[in-house]
Amino acid sequence: MIRKESKKILKKLFRVNHFIVVSVILQLNTGCATKSETEYKFKNPELPIKERVDDLISHMTLSEKVSQMRYDAPAIERLGVPAYNWWNECLHGVARAGEATVFPQAIGMGSTWNAPLLFDVGTVISDEARAKHHGFIKENKRGIYQGLTFWTPNINIFRDPRWGRGQETYGEDPYLTSRMGVNFIKGLQGDDPKYLKVVATAKHFAVHSGPEKSRHEDNYHTSDRDLKETYLPAFEAAIKEANVQSVMCAYNRYRDEACCGSNLLLNDILRKEWGFDGYVVSDCWAINDFWEPNKHELVETPAEASALAVSRGTDLNCGDVYDPNLSDAVLKGLVDEDKVDQALSRLMEARFKLGMFDPEEMVSWSKISYDVVCSDKHYKLSEKTARESMVLLKNEDKLLPLKKDIKSIAVIGPNANAKQVLLGNYHGTPLNNITPLKAIQEKLPNTKVHYAKGSHIANGWPLLQPIPASALRNGDNIGLKGEYFDNKEWKGEPKVTRIDSVVDFIWVSEKPFENASSDSFSVRWTGKIVPEESGEYRIGLRASSAGKLFVNDSLRVDFKDDHEPKMRYLDMKLEVGKSYDVKIKYYNYHTDPQAQLVWSKLDEDLLSPAIEAAKNSEVVVLCLGLSPDIEGEEMPVVLDGFDKGDRSEISLPQSQITLLKEIHATGKPIVLVLMNGSALAINWADDNIPAILEAWYPGEFGGSAIADVLFGDYNPAGRLPVTFYKSVEDLPDFKSYDMTNRTYKYFKGEPLYPFGHGLSYTTFSYSKLEIPEEIKTDENIPVTVEITNTGDIKGDEVVQLYLSHDKKLDTDGPKHSLIGFERINLEAGETKKVSFSVTPKQYARITADGKQEIKSGSVQFHIGGKQPNSKNHETTQLMTKTIMINDK
Known part of the structure; x- marks a missing residue:
């Protein structure tokens, strides 16, 4: 008792040097300065986890405790606690961690209406996650996307088709969402009585589904009925039935409280009413919204924000505000250190349950071989899931299935051969990218297949392709000179210098150069762009981590993004016969390195070749829809019909509507294949096109699944997990979370296609x-x-x-x-x-x-x-x- 009181007094007296004081006190009280590792109780795998966690925390200083509450927790070497990065993704396959089996986007999995299948998918993903994690550990890699705590699934309700992130959910219905989510979580977390396979995270808690551009400032209100009937059931099921170990709180406010500082959500409902005993993680940098200007502005300082979040139950910060501000908050009396200990206890309990402090041979999941990653068994399940996700919306006069003995077929559209459209967002890096065009060509080896893009994905948003070698020069060489460095600052002499004919790299199974670390390297490409045609061009750089693009010595593209590969671009006029100096400075500091120099001719005539292809064919497969490049999470995209990742219109982009009508005018029978992450108002197509298939973002085998359905090798049975409305005019205000006139339950109008709809080739x-x-x-x-x-x-x-x-x-x-x-x-x-x-x-x-x-x-x-x-x-x-x- 005396020591405890002395500790409190010393803290108050020596706040300036509190890190040193607390460290000395803890060493005096515990004797940790003289203990060997084997003497620490937390090192003993025979003891109960609670006892081990309490022992570990008792040896930590305040600053050490706080350091473990940020997503990129550093090592505590004196205690033998390794570094750990809590940030990992596996929405529909292990993401951003090298090669992985990529399943259909979540909205496609929701369309299967097959809950047991989601358990199998979760099992496969967690198999690959475990194999990857232990592979990383053997290489002493403990960075982002290399751990076992996954921030998925997204079980928010897709209440409005304008929401760009709706593709990450299982649809608009709480019951369907809960069944899919529970099974997926169980597959992820495993059934070992002692050790978790991985930690799943139910997100984003709660009342969260757009708009993206104002999520950091919005304050939503609902009736008690809507809260309990619509927005909470999937989370309750995840906790009570699937025993999910983690919950991520949302960016927005709910009933005036920030979701990551909500007494109602995090204490009254989550812990008291439902009995949740896991940990809560903030959405990334959501705590900053508590005080930053033009956001929630609930408090004035980072220390106050940290105190509010921790006192209300947000244990882990995706961001850096806790460290060191939470220490200051404790010393200023804004939050009690017991609250810090409580939060840290929840976090450390998860790491112990994952077996991170026990010998690998004791953890059953550590025995999963790396051979499971991208195995034939996993590929077959991905393809099965893609097939089951296909929703046949219309099949007038039984146009489908098509006959395989046709002599010619046109495959047209911006999504017919676009790899990115297979993947959606939060995806892994696949070894296969089977587009509809590729699958149809393989299925019909004796048929003439005419291909044409037909249009850009939207007016002002062309499909960018790698700049070909014929348009790149470095001196007398075709291509660009690439200088590869084993650091991320282009320092020293390059390890490798070579000519790359094109800059089109996704390094997965191969490293950028021999003995390179995929986690940290840089490349500098130099040369000239020599266009073969004059015109207006869009030139883009798609890169993981960070990239700079210089044209004629002027920095034209400069971005840093540590979440996932992004693309930035510039528009400029190029003239044939002229050359333009180009330099790219790229670096990567986590896995899944990617770098692509791409372009498109903005004034190119795409329509005429498409019409010609249709005229020369017996039937047309028209692949239209959206793209994860223009619908998704908080994006910089501003186009007609789109708004920072969300949509302001729910019809097809005008460029595709024009293409659709022009191809229809040829008189050829058309099968419309939609690839998108949200519902589309395709009213004209429904009136005029005989067969329509909804394929979503169908994963790496998506093209095969589409072709199997089109040619009768698979009988479709997917069902819509969302309502397809006829117009944005049918929708209430996007920011209103009142369920009146929303979803199939409350919509008063007539939908284009109802929730649960889907046709078959049989009856x-x-x-x-x-x-x-x-x-x-x-x-x-x-x-x-x-x-x-x-x-x-x-x-x-x-x-x-x-x-x-x-x-x-x-x-x-x-x-x-x-x-x-x-x-x-x-x-x-x-x-x-x-x-x-x-x-x-x-x-x-x-x-x-x-x-x-x-x-x-x-x-x-x-x-x-x-x-x-x-x-x-x-x-x-x-x-x-x-x-x-x-x-x-």
């Missing part, structure tokens, strides 16, 4: 629906039904179960709500029985004050392959039955 019938006529309020409701494949070929059916309450009892409630689904496979003529057990929580209504309520009265059940009252779905049917609930 299904439903029969023998069995539900009790009456139940008591505390009873589960058994539901069984038989489904028969009434067509000629095998196929999957997605059985969807919806519930609607009596509108007399629930005037403001949803029209109906999804409460069950199952994807089944049926041979032609086969019948299967599907069963559901509906819990009281599922059939309860949410009252205005956010409470669950079950009253006597009738409820309706709707079961089939579609949503109640939906149109455009001729391949399946729906059955409805009303039952009585009795509270006596």
